[in-house]
Amino acid sequence: MLFTQIFTPLLSEYLNRLSMIVDNKLNCGPVLSWMEIDNHGNRFLLKEEASLNVPAIAAAHVIKRYTAQANDEISIEVGDILSVIDMPPKEDTTWWRGKHGFQVGFFPSECVELINEKLPQTVKVDALGSKPGVTNTTGPSSPTSVSKKHGKLMGFLRTFMKSRPTKQKLKQRGILKERVFGCDLGEHLLNSGQDVPQVLKSCSEFIEKHGVVDGIYRHSGVSSNIQKLRHEFDSENVPDLTKDVYMQDIHCIGSLCKLYFRELPNPLLTYQLYEKFAECMGEMTEEERMVKVHDVIQQLPPPHYR
Template identity: 35%
Template sequence: MQNVKDGSTAHAKANIQTSAAAEHLPSNQFSPATVQRRIKSGAANCDRLSQTKSMVLTDSNPIKLPISRHRRNHSQHNLSDITGMVDQSCLQPLEKNGFLNKAKITEGGKKLRKNWTSSWVCLEGDKIEFYKESKQQTLASSKIGYKPENADLCGAQIDWAKDKSSRKNVLQLTTISGNEFLLHSDDDSIHDWYQAIRYAIDKLSKKGVSTAAHSIWKSSSSEEVNRCEGGSNSKPNPKEAKSEHRKSLILRLNHGSSDTSEKKRVKSRLKKFISRRPSLKTLQEKGLIKDRVFGCHLATLCKIEGTTVPNFVKLCIEAVEKRGLDADGIYRVSGNLATIQKLRFVVDHEEKLNLDDSQWEDIHVVTGALKMFFRELPEPLFPFGFFDQFVDAIKNQDYSQRVQCVARLVKKLPKPNHDTLRVLITHLQKIIAKALVNLMSSQSLGIVFGPTLMWPERETSNMAVNMMYQNQIIDLILSEHAEIFNP
């Protein structure tokens, strides 16, 4: 205990002596950076725990540690300096996202089949990412390590695609790696996407930052770092591998030249084929091309078949009279449209047609096909030049004169039109004869066949009025059938 007290006392005295010595020093000899050290007391050697040493450094300049020049660590130390030189505004993410229609048409210079898909597109900094759903939902439902498809905007090009798609508002994004994307939107938001992507590309390409930063971050060699820093003594290595930008540029140039040669080859083949192709008459004689029934002009069809009434009209009328006179709402009830289209295809592409086949057992399919035949005539059964004359005739207030006018106009119709109308009206008379069963009167048939057999060459604003006259004309012809066709 006595030794401890002596040590403490000696230590205190040493501090007092040091302070006194400092007061007697001149002001120019005492600086804040002076290292002050407590004087050790010999009496305190018995206990080393009581010995203390303090270093007080008041210099505000930090001590610079030597930087290792090892090859592996060289780029690590200089990376912060290089990124400091890069314009930080172009490295900030430009966040824009939303649903767009995306189609990848080229990958690495190789053409792909265009397949449009709806994708959640995220524009973030120097790239665009494509997700199936929104980014949060996709990442939440995907496995760990999921990487979405992306497009690098460094050195990319964005422009409106005019000849790559028939859709409107389509953007074409081409990357330096040879990938091409088509972006489409049905609304005007595609213009906002164009501005955002264009702004991102321009910021990245400003002052060559995109290419320099891309090569710096891809490289780990000190020579690449020194070259990007702009050293005047650095010399390019002739054996150095081509950069990604140079490779992609060569790839795109080769792809463009091959694409042009392919187009020329296709054009030459088409020219040879067109110059050597046979005439339409030759193809018809060989049976390679068969004239269609639906959509063919009535006079032309009758001339080909050698008759004044088309064979298809005769077949339909025979089928209806055989098993459809008692059908409720015959000609008014619509048949299955898919089956009617199938029947139309058979009529246009096959020589023989059997309406008694089980697939045409629904009589409303047959009547629907017959009405479609008349509706698809290039010129209706009542030619365009007769439309206004029939309308003026039906407006006549005197009934007997009205019938006579209509009879004279019917007699003036071309031979195929006149004979086809007479056969059809005779058939419809049999429908009216069983009106108590099928519930189809002359007025009902007039409403059905009025717009089917006649219409004006040019639609006018009084369409409803014309339709009323059309119905009345057919109703009158049905009612006065004997007087009109056998005066």
């Protein structure tokens, strides 16, 4: 009760300050996912991250009884069958992690014996501490007192690093946002669901309405204005280009367009078709050149062709 009275005001103050900083740029979905709670405050664990659903890499039977001494350990009896999900090298730690029924936890590796010795070579090297097919005459090196003491922690960290969510999962949860500038054109359009990048659409509409001036693409705009606009589009925001600061510096919009095309990993006309476009500049009549250029343009990938 006392803990709640102390903790609640602190959490409330933290969330209020966080709301002031991020404004409306952060919605409820990512916050609930980060905190692993639902909209009622109930804690949940995503299925793909639950330890119980981690695939086993080996099966083992218990040859020595062990009683759990901590919350992250499991008790095992002689004859029990375990699913082993993490087998770090014995020179690093003597603790393995596995599943017994609906329980997941650590147990001493010397208490079990692997049932199937036909493991993948990478796993066998880690588990046995020696190369497959080679007899280890010297035996594994003795664990230091530090590795013995922190064996479970080392095993947990190793498992955590292996089970990190993929880039795609982070994108789906809204945690990782793909940049606009410097991102492959096809990948960006696929992620955003657009036919044309928003930055090009906004800039072209502005230029057609306000930027029909001499040297719109030749003169450079103010660098600070260009960087502000780039940051807005990279943050998936659509800035108001009719603000006075941009209306007084129309060339920064043209410079932003050039910057977008310049930072494409694969240029708009693509590296693959570079030679064919270069051939169009050879000695030929104007009509032949037009036909050849039109033919090469038809070969562009759909995102680049649009």
